[in-house]
Amino acid sequence: MMNNKWEIIHIPDKPPVPPNQQPTADVFASVIEPKLANTIVRRLNQIAPLENLRHVKRVRKNCIDGGKNQISIILCVALKGENWLEGTPDGILELINAYQLSPFIAKVAKYAALSKEEWEEQCKLWPTSYHPPTYNIDGITGFSEDDSQSIFNFMKVAIELTSSNPFNQIVNAAVIVDPSVRQVIASAYDQTCYEHPSVNNTSGTRFSCQPEICTALQSDANRVEMNEQSILNRIDQCPLSYSGVSCLYPWQWKEKHQYAGKNYAWHPLRHAALVAIENAAARDRHLFPGLGNSGLSIQVDHMQSSSIINPAKRQKIPSEVAEDMTLKACTDGFHSEAVRPYLCTGFDIYLVWEPCAMCAMALVHQRIRRIFYAFPNPNAGALGSVYRLQGEKSLNHHYAVFRILLPEEVFGKKFI
Amino acid sequence: MASVNGKDSSATLAFMELAIQQAKLAMESLEVPVGCVIVEDGKVVASGRNRTTETRNATRHAEMEAIDVLLEQLQKLGLSEAEVAEKFSGFDFYVTCEPCIMCAMALSILGIREVYYGCANDKFGGCGSILSIHSSGSEHLSSDDTSKGKGFKCTGGIMASEAISLLRSFYEQGNPNGLHANV
Ligand SMILES: [Zn+2]
Ligand SMILES: [Zn+2]
Numbered sequence: 001m002m003n004n005k006w007e008i009i010h011i012p013d014k015p016p017v018p019p020n021q022q023p024t025a026d027v028f029a030s031v032i033e034p035k036l037a038n039t040i041v042r043r044l045n046q047i048a049p050l051e052n053l054r055h056v057k058r059v060r061k062n063c064i065d066g067g068k069n070q071i072s073i074i075l076c077v078a079l080k081g082e083n084w085l086e087g088t089p090d091g092i093l094e095l096i097n098a099y100q101l102s103p104f105i106a107k108v109a110k111y112a113a114l115s116k117e118e119w120e121e122q123c124k125l126w127p128t129s130y131h132p133p134t135y136n137i138d139g140i141t142g143f144s145e146d147d148s149q150s151i152f153n154f155m156k157v158a159i160e161l162t163s164s165n166p167f168n169q170i171v172n173a174a175v176i177v178d179p180s181v182r183q184v185i186a187s188a189y190d191q192t193c194y195e196h197p198s199v200n201n202t203s204g205t206r207f208s209c210q211p212e213i214c215t216a217l218q219s220d221a222n223r224v225e226m227n228e229q230s231i232l233n234r235i236d237q238c239p240l241s242y243s244g245v246s247c248l249y250p251w252q253w254k255e256k257h258q259y260a261g262k263n264y265a266w267h268p269l270r271h272a273a274l275v276a277i278e279n280a281a282a283r284d285r286h287l288f289p290g291l292g293n294s295g296l297s298i299q300v301d302h303m304q305s306s307s308i309i310n311p312a313k314r315q316k317i318p319s320e321v322a323e324d325m326t327l328k329a330c331t332d333g334f335h336s337e338a339v340r341p342y343l344c345t346g347f348d349i350y351l352v353w354e355p356c357a358m359c360a361m362a363l364v365h366q367r368i369r370r371i372f373y374a375f376p377n378p379n380a381g382a383l384g385s386v387y388r389l390q391g392e393k394s395l396n397h398h399y400a401v402f403r404i405l406l407p408e409e410v411f412g413k414k415f416i
Numbered sequence: 417m418a419s420v421n422g423k424d425s426s427a428t429l430a431f432m433e434l435a436i437q438q439a440k441l442a443m444e445s446l447e448v449p450v451g452c453v454i455v456e457d458g459k460v461v462a463s464g465r466n467r468t469t470e471t472r473n474a475t476r477h478a479e480m481e482a483i484d485v486l487l488e489q490l491q492k493l494g495l496s497e498a499e500v501a502e503k504f505s506g507f508d509f510y511v512t513c514e515p516c517i518m519c520a521m522a523l524s525i526l527g528i529r530e531v532y533y534g535c536a537n538d539k540f541g542g543c544g545s546i547l548s549i550h551s552s553g554s555e556h557l558s559s560d561d562t563s564k565g566k567g568f569k570c571t572g573g574i575m576a577s578e579a580i581s582l583l584r585s586f587y588e589q590g591n592p593n594g595l596h597a598n599v
Contacts, residue, residue, distance in 0.1 A: 281472045
């Protein structure tokens, strides 16, 4: 399929289901006399509120023969596998007797609709209300023209980095950006294989390449175009070149021998995202020295609560401990120095390939706000392909995930 | 050396004790107390402890620290990727807390043999609590297939109460009134 424009697609927490295959729940309903509707609904809202089905309307109006309205109401939720007389609140039974109702089981949509299409499908079962969802992360409901342009430019920076390694191989690349000032914080490409760090071997200097990148971004768009072209050429020469993309083939480091003779080092875990995080941390230590080992407790992610796995008993850490840990993260991050971000809070990351579970979880730990990637990773991707970390509710931090569709002329069919 | 690796064997407990020593070192440096040792043929070949505060890098978990030490050693010996991979397939990890999803995937990538851990990790655990990275390899395929990891064995609950009480005392002592006291 030809794609000839840039496009940003939100990758939601749950895999999308076709509107007509949404999960349903069972309820007891009954036809009632229209003039009794108000009285009965008021009573039902007291004795059997629809706690987990707030999006479902209590009353359904049907047009029947002769233009007459038929009113049905939901009495209560029907619990599965239960004789309805047993699980039903007393008040409901009284109501049924008092008004001589004949309950029947009806299906309603289990979750609130996320789109107009879902809502329309839900209403075929039983009417629901629809409130377009609101999100606390910018972009899920769409990007302005200006923001989109900036996002595409940062993705171009990442694409440029995929071919800038010394081994002439296409690798994954990562660019961490502060979107509030549209500035590159750190960048990296896969270093599962890298030249011996003889010159800059302290991690403190690895982020120093960033002024170059900013130049490329702000004033030398042509350079980016040129590099895209050079990637294309390289792909033409070597069609199997994605084997260097660490997140795509995380287990294949064992087979690499192709650089024998060159002066190189290797590390199976130095995927682009991890190196970029390391560079962002180095920048933080460089810009805000003296805060390093002063007792700020940055690490909260090892455990927020835990339990003993023991055949006999499972014991939990009290929840107040978990809350303390969260609070500490907040106070340490923002009170110690106003301008210093807590880890990568508020920052975006651009990745050319969808990250593996190691990289995706690293980005949770480092508190990245939004992830943009260009190509899915069917082998090991953790943002929708194999796992979907953005939908793991138990994690203490959630980012929003977007895929950027590249125009054909940027990457050519072979790349996908 | 499978004989020394029973869940309650004295060797298992002794290695976990060493991991707890690492966790205590972390605590002394005001880091969240989690520690790790890597064992080959009944001998500790590397150790590490959580270092996230000092580095301001929330990925510097005990496992990652120990792995980096070991990989550097092995490369200095001049071993190739294939030789190191062969070695890793005989390494056991002892960690005071269930590896998180990130570390579990790292262990899968490296192709280690087995993990012994102390307490479970209900928020981030990658060895059963949230995801089961350790068992999502392709065991049914031939072992030559490197397009997916092979998975690794995982045994939890070893000296868990010691691991938890360390974490508990870290948070209680560091955070008496909900505000962090700089020591
Ligand atoms: Zn990765
Ligand atoms: Zn971890």
